[in-house]
Structure formats: structure tokens, C-alpha cells
Amino acid sequence: MTSGPGSETRRFISGVVEGFYGRPWTMEQRTELFKRQQKWGLNTYLYAPKDDYKHRTYWRDLYSAEEAGQLIALISAAQRHGVDFVYAISPGLDVTFSNPREVAALKRKLDQVKDFGCRSFSLLFDDIGTEMCPADKRAFGSFAHAQVAVTNAAYRHLGEPETFLFCPTDYCDAFCTPSVSQSSYLHTVGQKLLPGIDVLWTGPKVVSHKISVESIVEVSSVLKRAPVIWDNIHANDYDPQRLFLGPYKDRPTELIPKLKGVLTNPNCEFYPNFVAIHTLATWCKSSPDGGQRDADMGDEARDTCYRPQDALSLALTDWLPEFLIADRPGARPKEDSSDVEPVQTGVGESSYVPGPEENPLYTAAPLTLNDLKLLSDLFYLPYEHGPTAGAMLQELDWLQGHGGAGEVARVYAAYRGDGTAEWRARARQFDDMCEAVVQMFNRLSNASNRRILYDLYDYICDIKSGVGLARAHVKALGGQGQPPAQLVSDDPEPWGFRGGLSGEFQRMLPCHGNRDLFRRPPVTQVYCIRPYCPEDKDQVRRIFKATQCPGGGAAPSMMQPPLICDGLSAGELPPSPQCALVMEDGGGVCGYALALIDAKQAAAEIQRTVRDAVLEDFPSLVTVRVLPHVTDPSPAKRMIGHLLSCIRSNGSRGAFCELRQSDWRMLNFYTDATSFKPIKIAGAPRDVVAMGTTL
Structure with missing residues (x-):
């Protein structure tokens, strides 16, 4: 036929x-x-x-x-x-x-x-x-x-x-x-x-x-x-x-x-x-x-x-x-797309001319073909992002995964060497892409054909907001300002987050994220958090050894600077009661969180001098480790939140942790997902970063 x-x-x-x-x-x-x-x-x-x-x-x-x-x-x-x-x-x-x-x-x-x-x-x-x-x-x-x-x-x-x-x-x-x-x-x-x-x-x-x-x-x-x-x-x-x-x-x-x-x-x-x-x-x-x-x-x-x-x-x-075709009474269509004209125009009306010391009239550049290509990239197809949108997601992922040039990065900038210059260059590139989205939004918002605009407006307003948050976050990582309030505030404005009740239901279900187009390894895993028991000691020691240096490989202990928490992870020191958790996925134990309510004895046992003033403000010690395949920070954040609550209920004023400068993953976790901030501990090895939080 x-x-x-x-x-x-x-x-x-x-x-x-x-x-x-x-x-x-x-x-x-x-x-x-x-x-x-x-x-x-x-x-x-x-x-x-x-x-x-x-x-x-x-x-x-x-x-x-x-x-x-x-x-x-x-x-x-x-x-x-x-x-x-x-x-x-x-x-x-x-x-x-x-x-x-x-x-x-x-x-x-x-x-x-x-x-x-x-x-x-x-x-x-x-x-x-x-x-x-x-x-x-x-x-x-x-x-x-x-x-x-x-x-x-x-x-x-x-x-x-x-x-x-x-x-x-x-x-x-x-x-x-x-x-x-x-x-x-x-x-x-x-x-x-x-x-x-x-x-x-x-x-x-x-x-x-x-x-x-x-x-x-x-x-x-x-x-x-x-x-x-x-x-x-x-x-x-x-x-x-x-x-x-x-x-x-x-x-x-x-x-x-x-x-x-x-x-x-x-x-x-x-x-x-x-x-x-x-x-x-x-x-x-x-x-x-x-x-x-x-x-x-x-x-x-x-x-x-x-x-x-x-x-x-x-x-x-x-x-x-x-x-460029005007669809409203009194609007003047753009006859030449290269012209720049005021947004509010009226046929037959006298034009206002500002004085020499007054504000100039607001003008809007006309929409371009590149703007429409960017718009299409941002709203492409159900199973695929456009090239520019994909590039923006990749850059943001890389910038977050490689720290930044902010507060924590300044503590160990010497260790990073040329990495800082690369990070800043890619941050500028990401910022330029974000600015292109903002300019596209501005030009589209001032297009003469309002019927098309009104069909698009909710979508372009939403993407502009999301890009703006990502842009501010990257600037904060680079030390150019505070993180956007919408991301860190306990009481954000309603426009600072997305999803409403439907989004909350989805985030509570194990399938959330499995249709994300920008893939990270596995984002749909279900994690179980439970109390630590003595039988977990070998698994905790395994995770500790597997995460000793970048890339997941273990390094000889004499090559690593001593950390107070190493005794906890190695099983040489028992954690405080009710201050130990492990996390499991389909493959078994994949992370742990341990704490000591009083860390003074642990510091003494590894012959580390910690000033009394530091232990007075931060008397408790916590350590969190997760295997590299765990990319979702939420379970680790829940574990550390539980530990801090337990520590606070025992009368502690604060807690600290120690990390090696090479441990980018956990440094980023503590910086982005917790309330810990860098602190100075006299006598600590030069390549160790200490962070603390008050309770």
C-alpha cells in the first residue's frame, strides 16, 4: 500500500x-x-x-x-x-x-x-x-x-x-x-x-x-x-x-x-x-x-x-x-531590527525628552535570532536539553565539584596551585552564559508582539530566576559575595524555591530525580540510615581507608597528616553513646557519621596540642565519610544533623571536624551542606583544615 x-x-x-x-x-x-x-x-x-x-x-x-x-x-x-x-x-x-x-x-x-x-x-x-x-x-x-x-x-x-x-x-x-x-x-x-x-x-x-x-x-x-x-x-x-x-x-x-x-x-x-x-x-x-x-x-x-x-x-x-509585529493599540512595530527604541511608544503622542541632568529614557534592544536560539536551547525537548543549556549544567556541576575561590579555598589556596585560575576562568564563562539569559529575557519582555510574550512569560521568568540563583551561588563560591538568601535562609521568600506541594511529595519519594536530563551517577538510590553497631566496625574501617586520598585510593598512614578523628574511623576509639550512625544502600554500608562529645582525651592520645580556648568553644568532634559513588548529599546531611542534635542535648557548646586539604569532596560537603566554618587550631599540621560550628 x-x-x-x-x-x-x-x-x-x-x-x-x-x-x-x-x-x-x-x-x-x-x-x-x-x-x-x-x-x-x-x-x-x-x-x-x-x-x-x-x-x-x-x-x-x-x-x-x-x-x-x-x-x-x-x-x-x-x-x-x-x-x-x-x-x-x-x-x-x-x-x-x-x-x-x-x-x-x-x-x-x-x-x-x-x-x-x-x-x-x-x-x-x-x-x-x-x-x-x-x-x-x-x-x-x-x-x-x-x-x-x-x-x-x-x-x-x-x-x-x-x-x-x-x-x-x-x-x-x-x-x-x-x-x-x-x-x-x-x-x-x-x-x-x-x-x-x-x-x-x-x-x-x-x-x-x-x-x-x-x-x-x-x-x-x-x-x-x-x-x-x-x-x-x-x-x-x-x-x-x-x-x-x-x-x-x-x-x-x-x-x-x-x-x-x-x-x-x-x-x-x-x-x-x-x-x-x-x-x-x-x-x-x-x-x-x-x-x-x-x-x-x-x-x-x-x-x-x-x-x-x-x-x-x-x-x-x-x-x-x-x-516584531505590534499586536496592541498604540504600539509601534519595529521597522528596523537594528534600531533601539523605548518600550512605551505611542503613535501621535509627544515624546518626552529628559533634561541634561535627568535620567535618560529607558530603551530596550530588539530581540535577535541568537536570543531565539538560546530560548530554544533552554526549553528544548522532553529527553534532551539544548547545547547551551547542557553546557551551563556541566559548568555549574564542575564549579561546585571543584570548590571555588571562596572562604575555604583561601585556607588551602597554596595547595591547589593553578587550579584556582582555571576555576575563576570557568566561573567567568558561566557568568557570561547567565548574563546572556538575562539579556534574552529583557529583550523578549520588550518585544512588540505581546501575545507571543504572554504565552512565554511564565517560562522565561522561571528560568531567569533559576539561572540567577545559580549565578549568585557561583559568585559566593568565588568569594565575591554571600550565598543567595534563597538558598541558605531558614525563612526564604516564596519566590526563592520551586515546586510547591507537588514538589515536596516528589522529593519524599524514592523515584525523585530519575527523569533528570542532566545525569549524575546514581541519583535515584534509596539510602537507609541506622545506628552504628559493633559489627559495623570492619565496614567503617573499609570506608575510612577507601576515602583517605583523592580518587578513593588508600595511602600509607605515615604519608597522611594525623587527624584527631582517625582513631574514631579506625575503630581505635569508641564513639560517644547514641552518637554513631551508618548509611546503607543496595550494596551495603556506604557511609558513616561518628562523634565524640568530649574530644580532649582523643586529642591527647595522638599527641596533638589543642588550645583550651578552642575546646571550650568546640569541645565535641564529628567525622563523616561517604563512598565516592554517593552523590546525593542529603543522607550525609541528615546524619550530621542527628549527631549535632545529640551533642547539643548533652550540653556541648560546639563541634569541630578536621579534614585534609586534598579531600575536596568532604570539604565541599561541609562548606555547602552544613553550618561548619573554617577555624584555626594552633599546632595542627599545615595541610589540615579545621572547621567548627556552634550549637
């Missing part, structure tokens, strides 16, 4: 499905969409907004005269621009398949829309329960048989239209039990659904990272027809903090002759979908000849007929002029 673009037998469906949850697009926006589709060569619009109540929840209700007028105008607008308007209805929430009155109500609703001039239709059974009512169980052999019977009846009733789409309940690989090839539901659909009806499919998942030719060949053989892809790669209705402005990608153009069509179900916000729809149009026009020959889509260069970055650049270039 030929179904590729240019086929004379069956048209390749290409376009947009408005199928997301949330506020539906306006009639004006849909008409604008039809114009764009005509311009870019996309031929189909599927009307399926989940929150249009007469599409889904109240599917039996006929449209009122006013609603009918709007739909008639919309269908006519689509036809004028050469776009096939496909009306979809979703009765699956509460339909009784075996009740003739229910089927009649469905046919009556479809007849009404047909009278509006619509010639293409769709029945959707996605995102519904799979348990049949008793009446349906008696009438049908399975849920699939019930759906297929009603769908076939509606299709025949409408005169077997050229375009009729069916969305199954199992609409992706992940929903099929036990697999696509063995799914009794899909096999029933393939065998019983009339051949003129096309089936919608999202790929391996609801939001598919990649869609391979092999996966489409498999599902096509079961369905006995090529599917129409309902693509959620740009959908964002599942997360109000995400927006996707990256290109259509990870679908090889070899798919085109294997499919009946592709419809993108994009962002809920209408105007930011310019990139998603534009790049899909570029993909649909790409010839499959010479395309990728395997399922591995990691190398964009393998697809010679479609390059996502080229498609993205083309889309952003076409999008930029739209930001």
Missing part, C-alpha cells in the same frame, strides 16, 4: 492535533494555524481538545446555535486554506457500547457536525478505564470488540468517509500486554476494524523519545494497516513548568513511506508552537531516499535528508519577524 507524500492512491496525513488537556485554543488562533499549515504544506487539523466539554465529558449534547456558528466558521476557514478538518469525539468515559440509544446519540452528534460541512471524523478511546459494565460484558467478547463494533457502525453511518481515525485505548507499545505482537486487544482491532479506518499510535511510549522503523513495521503487521502517528514529542500538558521549543527529531525520514501520516499534539500554549509545527512540516517534505538505514538515531548526520538543527534554524529565522 502506497501512503507516502505524492501518492495518488492515499494521501499522507500531515498536520496538527489539538488534543491536549487544558484551555483549548481560540477560534482566532485556529484560523491562524490553518494559514500557517497552508503556507508550510500541512494538510490536516484534528479537533480533539480534551477540555472542550462537548467533545469528551458531555459528548451526547448537541451544539447550541452559537456553538454551531463557530464550528461552521472554523470548518469553512480550514477548507479555504486547504486543510482537512477532522472532528473527533471521545465517548469512552461513560458510553455503554451495547445500548442502542447510546449508539444513536453518537450518530446524532456526528450527523450534526456533518451538517456543519465536516467530512472527516475520528473516534477516540484514549485515557479511559478498561473495565466494561455488566451489560457490555454480556454483549461483547472483549473491550476491543465493543469499541470496534461502535466505530464500524459510526463509520458506515457516515458513508465511509475518506478520512476516519480511530484511537485505541492501547495506543503505544508500553500499554500493550504482554507486547505489541502478542496483544489480544490490538489483534482484535487489526482483524475487526474496517480497512478504511486508520489507527492513531504514539510510538513506544505516550511521549516517545525515538520512533524506529522496526517498531512501526511491527505494529503495522498487527493492525493490518500503517498507523497515523499522534506525536506527543512537543506536548507539555503533563507538566506546567515545561515548554518544548526544540526541533522535530529522532524520527528517521524512512518512516514516511511506512506511515499513513503524522500529527503533532504540541504545547498547550498556541504561539510557542511555531517551532514544533514548522519543523514537522520540514520533516514531512523530506525525501526518504538516502535516509537512515538503522534504528540508532543518535547521530543526526546519518539522516541525510532531514537535519533537525537545520530545520530549527529555519524555523527560528521565520519566527523572529513575528515578535
